[in-house]
Amino acid sequence: MEAVKMMQTMSGTPDDTKPVNFTVKAPVYLQIGDAKADTAHSGVCVVDVNLPFGKPVNIEEVTFKNYYTAYVTVRLLRRNPKQEAPAKWCTAVRDLPLMDNPHTEGGSQDYYTIHRTQMQVEPDHVVCARLILRQPSLAWLTFSLEDIKIFPHTEPDPEKEVSDWLSDLTLTDQHPDLEGLPDPQTVSSSIQQMWALTEVMQTNQTTASIGRFDVDGCYDISLLSLT
Amino acid sequence: MRMDEGIELSLTIAQIIQRLRGSHLHSQIERQAKECLHQPDVKLESLKEDVRSFLKTSGWERKLQNAVYRELQLPPRHPPAPPEHLKEPLVYMRKAQASWEKRVLKSLNSMSTELGVPLAHMRPAAEQKELTNKWNEMGTDEPDLSRFRPVYAPKDFLEVLIGLRNPNHDSSEDISVRSHWGLIQVPLNVRDIPHLREAYSELNLTSGQMGIDDHALIHPAVLCTHSLFCLHVSCVVVMEEDSAAAQQYSRQGCPTGLRADLWALILNATNQPQDVMHYEQLKAGVIQHNLLVDNLIYKDVKLTASNDDYYFVFEDFLYQVLLCFSRDTAVLEHFKYNSATPPKSYIQGEIISVIPFHGFSMYVAPLCFLYNEPSKLYNVFREMYIRYFFRLHSISSHPSGILSLCLQFERLLQTHLPQLFYHLRQIGVQPLRLAFKWMVRAFSGYLSTDQLLLLWDRILGYDSLEVVAVLAAAVFAFRAENLMEVTSLASAEAVLADLSTLKVMPLIQVFLFATAM
Secondary structure, three states: OOOOOOOOOOOOOHHHOOOOOOEEOOOEEEOOOOOOOOOOOOOEEEEEEEOOOOOOEOEEEEEEEEEOOOEEEEEEEEOOOOOOOOOEEEEEEEEEEOOOOOOOOOOOOOEEEEEHHHOOOOOOOEEEEEEEEEOOOOOEOOOEEEEEEEEEOOOOOOOHHHHHHHHHHOOOOOOOOOOOOOOHHHHHHHHHHHHHHHHHHHHOOOOOOOOOOOEOOEOOHHHOOOO | OHHHHHHHHHHHHHHHHHHHOOOHHHHHHHHHHHHHHHOOOOOOOOHHHHHHHHHHHOOHHHHHHHHHHHHHOOOOOOOOOOHHHHHOOOHHHHHHHHHHHHHHHHHHHHHHHHHOOOOEEEOOHHHHHHHHHOHHHHHHOOOOOOOOOOOOOHHHHHHHHHOOOOOOEOOOOOOOHHHHOOOOOOOOOOOOHHHHHHHOHHHOOOOOOOOOOOOOOOOHHHHHHHHHHHHHHHHHHHHHOOHHHHHHHHOOOOOHHHHHHHHHHHOOOOOOHHHHHHHHHHHHHHHHEEEHHHHHHHHHHHHOHHHOOOOHHHHHHHHHHHHHHOOOHHHHHHOOOOOOOOOOEEEOOEEEOOOOOOOHHHHOHHHHHOOOOHHHHHHHHHHHHHHOHHHHHOOOOOOOOHHHHHHHHHHHHHHHOHHHHHHHHHOOOOHHHHHHHHHHOOOOOOOOHHHHHHHHHHHHHHOOOHHHHHHHHHHHHHOHHHHHHOOOHHHHHHHOOOOOOOOHHHHHHHHHHOOOO
16 A cells, blocks of 8 residues: 555635545455355445545545446545544445446446535545445446546635625625626626716717718718728 | 535536527627616616516517527536537447448548549539529439439448447346347337336327317317317417427427427527528538539439428428538537537538438428428428437437437337237347338338328427337337238338328327236
């Protein structure tokens, strides 16, 4: 087991967060009885994910790509830093269906995200994760999960704490996070300005022409100069 | 969990806003909002609400709703998945589709070399002038097309589908032999009758259907009220310009007089100035360049639609639509969101969007009964192609894809008509080989036109091609007695040769709701 660095940025948005570097042990396919029997397909597979030693992770989400796994159970080994009690295993997700029907293609190669809000326990101070894959159908030669990534939970930006008491003073609506779109308040205030301008124009109408494109009183398109 | 749904919802909202931003509708609404500021009942204090209520009463909110509804038809996106995965999640299907496209293109290229005809060339000025004059009567031309042959026929495509295998699929003998009855060996999830009954509940035997229940045998008083009621509802739907309501309404069939408007509403196929302009640009492209594919289109129309009793009158329209369609690169734009890229190619700097196969013109022919204005006809056809028809000749795992339809047909037959299936296998006939040509054309050219349009009402109403597979199975069920008597492929084909007398909706209704379970 190599010791690896954990990379983490302090930004709040999940897009900027880098996944935790961890080591994944080879998946173990469970068999009943003699483990050497190749004839029977295994229906259960266990994948152990060892997070960096000495640095427990608060998990934000787990992402992976499915390869013909029907159900996944996620168990976490958590160690509470405050208490001296030994680390305990708990089930975060039980039998999450990844395929609509274990015998048919639906969902068999899809990308999945398990967010911390979907987990039955708080996935904090996690030392180790165990993914238990099940595929009861005999239709498939093999099944697994690919490209498993664990994203750490990042704390909100400390600077926001300053404006907390400010936001208590003004009532703001809770808008969904619409990236890249203009703020509704600025749009409506600019419309108000435009409206005010039109009002002014209407009351101050003159009969004089603007005269921008006139040349000697005539409006000839070929005389327009394009700079 | 609720919070996750909330996150997903705001993500979807943001994505839809992104796609609608900068669209023509967006600039129209913006302009309307600016113009309404002059109105006296728009006040500064309540500016936002007043503008909003103005947009609502003037019908712009409805237009926006329609646009959003159309965007929602596109598949949802999850951030981690790459674009090709959204098109088609299964790797082996993507590969199969890519190699099929290559094969088609290679066939086209070798035809070009063999015949000595360039893939594209610019028409000389005299020819351009002649074509412009003859644009409305291209059918009168009798060019020598004997050297041209279709790039592929449906049966070639069927062979590809039959040969498709999932590398991870265990096909050893231990597995249930059911998969070896039929031709399709891919384990896609297809719906059986109990699920179909739920999904198609509006087709229940107790619900009135357009085309059956307005038949003269019903007492005139009942007939009048029912028809009038349906007509009234559909008129309201059209006047309100409500896409979603039109789609729901179409599930029980459209009244003939309103079908054109209802379909255009469901497909959001407008005929605004920019649509007409786009069509004119494509027409200009046709006049300027001659593509090899054009000859294939001519040949296809001559061989199929022109020979058909119902459609030969529309020959000229078909050229006007199909020649433009083969050059429409905007069709390709849409396939960035949808699954499976249709066969496309760069030909001397020009992109061909679709390479037609034998029978392709039959997708357009029935629409000629509904629309007589070329650019409107073109827009509706293009929408139908982008949403439905392309799935009938592409390899994908989509529930409306031809592969799923074939599997569903086979499974329905195996489950509910096992004796018939077994008998046909015994005499060396695979039912799918008989039904494939119907499904690949969505029954166009096989049913009488009024029945075909009733079938396509349901395709639009349920936003799915599943009814095509159900109808194919229903036809076999209807002719089961005769088919049990046959002893050869030829006689089986003879039993199923003529579908022109069939009434589509009773067949489907009986098959779905009266089959003993």
